[in-house]
Amino acid sequence: xxxxxxxxxxxxxxxxxxxxIMAIHCAPLIKCIKAANIITISARExxxxxxxxxxxxxxxxxxxxxxxxxxRNGKTETKHILYLFRKKELxxxxxxxDVIELLYDYGYKRELDELLELYDSISHCDSNLIxxxxxxxxxxxxxxxxxLKRLSDRIMMYCGGNIEFPHExxxxxxxxxxxxxxxxxxxxxxxxxxxxxxxYHNVNYTKKLFEYYDIVRDWTLEEIMNGKSxxxxxx
Numbered sequence: 001x002x003x004x005x006x007x008x009x010x011x012x013x014x015x016x017x018x019x020x021i022m023a024i025h026c027a028p029l030i031k032c033i034k035a036a037n038i039i040t041i042s043a044r045e046x047x048x049x050x051x052x053x054x055x056x057x058x059x060x061x062x063x064x065x066x067x068x069x070x071x072r073n074g075k076t077e078t079k080h081i082l083y084l085f086r087k088k089e090l091x092x093x094x095x096x097x098d099v100i101e102l103l104y105d106y107g108y109k110r111e112l113d114e115l116l117e118l119y120d121s122i123s124h125c126d127s128n129l130i131x132x133x134x135x136x137x138x139x140x141x142x143x144x145x146x147x148l149k150r151l152s153d154r155i156m157m158y159c160g161g162n163i164e165f166p167h168e169x170x171x172x173x174x175x176x177x178x179x180x181x182x183x184x185x186x187x188x189x190x191x192x193x194x195x196x197x198x199x200y201h202n203v204n205y206t207k208k209l210f211e212y213y214d215i216v217r218d219w220t221l222e223e224i225m226n227g228k229s230x231x232x233x234x235x
């Protein structure tokens with residue numbers, strides 16, 4: 001059964017339909033296996049997702065609004081590119097030297113340094129204290145959003161034809177840096193395997209990782225189809 005067929009089963013239940021879209025596209029994030037995912041959704045789905053994420057550790061940021069487009073029934077709607085992430089896991093990933101070097105190459109130094117300096121000040125604390133600071137320290141939220149705003153601005157610049165596609169977005173989605181650089185060096189060609197992203201290194205490991213992502217997606221989707229909410233299935 002295809003993704004469209006699965007979603008179509010519950011087309012009249014907006015909350016369940018949106019939950020299934022989340023499960024299909026963001027299951028590794030929902031199950032805390034991955035730091036971040038990205039999804040393109042309607043304005044209505046955005047409102048539903050905002051409510052669904054209340055009480056979870058998943059945060060979100062709208063990277064871009066896609067202008068109104070016509071739908072099959074003749075209506076128009078605005079699409080949103082929504083970035084979903086877990087703060088602690090994302091910061092741990094962004095703290096890696098290879099990720100830092102990649103983002104420096106694309107002009108994120110100031111925003112990244114400010115954020116990681118603050119994170120480093122608490123990174124050696126008790127896990128509960130780190131979680132508390134990330135949830136309650138407004139400065140953290142401001143600095144994370146400043147970093148994501150730069151990414152969003154670069155996406156908008158690309159859409160305006162002013163720069164090439166900001167492939168550093170792969171770093172924000174926890175793609176291996178060697179695969180991001182491999183994609184750039186090969187201009188998207190000569191990849192060894194393709195799944196959730198194009199693979200240029202560690203093919204055997206990445207194939208198993210993709211298979212694991214598929215298992216987690218099917219598991220999460222089954223939970224949603226059996227009546228559980230995103231809050232109930234989120235780790």
